[in-house]
Amino acid sequence: MHTLADLRSGKLAGVTRLTLKDGLSTFPEEIFSLADSLEVLDLSGNQLTELPADLHRLKHLKILFCSNNPFTRLPECLGQCEALFFVGFKACQIVEVPASALPPNVRSLVLTDNRIETLPDAIGGCAQLQKLMLAGNRLRQLPESLAGCQRLELLRIAVNQLHELPRWLLEMPALAWLAFAGNPLNDIHTEAPVRQIPWQQLTLQQVLGEGASGVIQQAVWRADDVTPAIDVAVKLYKGDVTSDGSPLNEMQACIAAGRHAHLIPVLGQIEDHPQAVRGLVLELIAPSFITLARPPTLESCTRDTYGGTRLSLSSVTRMAAGIAAACGHLHARGINHGDLYAHNILWNEHGDTLLGDFGAAAFYPDVETGLRLERIEVRAFGILLRELLDCCEASDPHTAQLQELAQRCVQADIMQRPGFAEIERQLDA
Template sequence: MTAIDSTLAALRRGDLAGAHTLTLRGGLREFPPEIMGLADTLEVLDLSQNALSVLPDDLGRLSRLRVLFCSGNRFDRLPPVLGDCVALSQIGFRDAGLGEIPAEALPPKLRWLTVTGNVLRDLPRAIGERPLLQKLMLSGNQLSELPVSLAGAPSLELLRLSANRFESLPPWIAELPCMAWLAWAGNPMDAARAQDARSIPWDRLALTGQLGEGASGQVFRADWQDGAESRPVALKLFRGAMTSDGLPEREMEACLMAGDHPNLAGGLGRVTGHPDGAQGLAMRLLPEGWRALAGPPSLESCTRDVYAPDAAFTAETVLRLAYAVACAGAHLHATDLSHGDLYAHNTLWDGAQGDAVLSDFGASAALPPPGPLRRALEGMDVLAWAILVEELLARCPGLEAVDAIRADCLDRNSSSRPRFADIVEELRPLVAVSLHSPSR
């Protein structure tokens, strides 16, 4: 008996009465009516990787349903019945064949919508009329414009537009007061840049262990036979042709364009000749014990990283972390790159002193020429940095000087925020003092 058969049997026997979460993945062709028996308790429903094409007209009876995943199914439009779900705040229909999002399909409490990898050509005006909307994932569609109503989205913080058909960014993007994580690579406006990147043949690599895993792929430790020398590297292998942030080739391009910097996970070359055709990037291997500063956002936190319950940092560590990430941001902007995903979960650190590198260029994109739009886009990365620092300060109170710098980065006018280069100059003397304090 498969896992889904076992779960269905338990559901039909009534064994799951009172359940808050239900996962039924793989094999469904119709919505099991027994799910309605959980109407008073069900909050999270995962129906991904099935062959569903419709949802029941009375889905709104699931009055406590907050999260619905239907990725990898066969829907041609977002089911209008979703709008009847009064508590529904997170919807995931990735790679589901969507060609239309009816206005009535958007529930009033919508906070997080993922429709990556569909065939959408337009969006309804109503999407900008959901005041709680924080996270909108649109990569890998056929969009060439967005509803002007999104210009007034008061809570929108994360927007993924990569791999669509945009000839330019909507001008009102620069005016979104809370936008901190924006991705737009892989559109006509974002021409690929020639790279002299080194090719690293797959048969010159020997995997020696897994280092981590993310939404876009897996990272391994490997030995690279570089001529007569064997050198350890970190090897990222991408899962497919599209990630939640955009295209793997754009991620690799950005990582290689960024070049070598002590606070970046630098790219060494592209992998060629993988037996399954997978795309890969070799990067410098960090010292053993380095790890992500935090975990990625959860269903509840939406756009905020999740830290270990006992996470705490010394003042010196917070200073060094803030400085390291600001230095990375300053280097990227000087190299004409936006990061687009500046987060603690994309910051790798030594776990002790505060040495750190910024990683994951999946949302990175080439900045436009100097001007108001570029200034605003740079300010979005700066806001993301301020949010990261705010999270650190919550676990290390009393750093008034750093808190004052952070506060300047929260200006609702993106173009009025300080540049990373200015932040680095303000932090440098504070870090120097901490390094020479008697406690060291």
């Protein structure tokens, strides 16, 4: 965090990153004094409603955060910023997205939790676009021109007013991660019964983790005076819209997923919470399980980072088989995970895996759409398999077979990709 006083005094001369949160209602002209160095500008959490028309004077600006400001219109000046590849305007009050506001080289466009009803056809001209975050808006349809974004890999359109997923969207060649829950679509899943666990039976302990959708804590569950108490994990959900969608949709998908060896078991749903907070009781995972990778950075955009992880080929095969089995189980139940990433997978030294984080999960609108949703998720699996193979310590004759499988999973013609059942069979063989 920086201060306006430091900026004005010249103390920040030459910085590449500037963060100002000071109740600003106008863009400080002093920022232009950093035109020769500034690459990342964070003006989130102010009172800004517009940006200067000559913002392009910041010729090295690559990343712009302006979330939690009362903008009602995406500033048109962004369209002249040629180096800008990340634009974040989350939780503003944006209604309008002018065609001229789209930066020519944008790779990530984050417009989550606004009031947008339509997107300009010009978005189809954003040839570099890989990540588009639109959850929590008022979109009734997507412009068909979006099909021109041939590099688009991650799309979040949950919690809008969409009545269908158009065929052209489901055939986009690079799309791998799609979140669409919370729209008025058909829903062919059947409700799964789940045990109701009274809040009074739970004793909360330390926090294990916190994400956009909720907080996970270790807890002790004592069902009655006869049954021995057990250690569990409790996830209490927030009510806010996340970048993936609604936490309550996530909870519904977790319950519907049922039991599987490569999913974190749900023991029950919390009832009678004093603040009416929704939550689940989950099996407590052994500490030997760790997260497989870190989430994408702003620069890597849609790719996880592994930090030097090294794996044997046998571990890669075992892990891939486990995740394919989990995905096959979900899709057989009409559930699209939507966020099949290494950073959502827990693993141990034996190659055992658990797929978690259902924040982007959604139910099939119909069977035909489901066939395409599965093949979109298969592309995410192919990318994951390639990344795991890149972590291999050495190769052997089976490496080529796995590389070939990964290539089949990511091919442009989505219906030529294998389904998860076929992937399982090949990996088992």
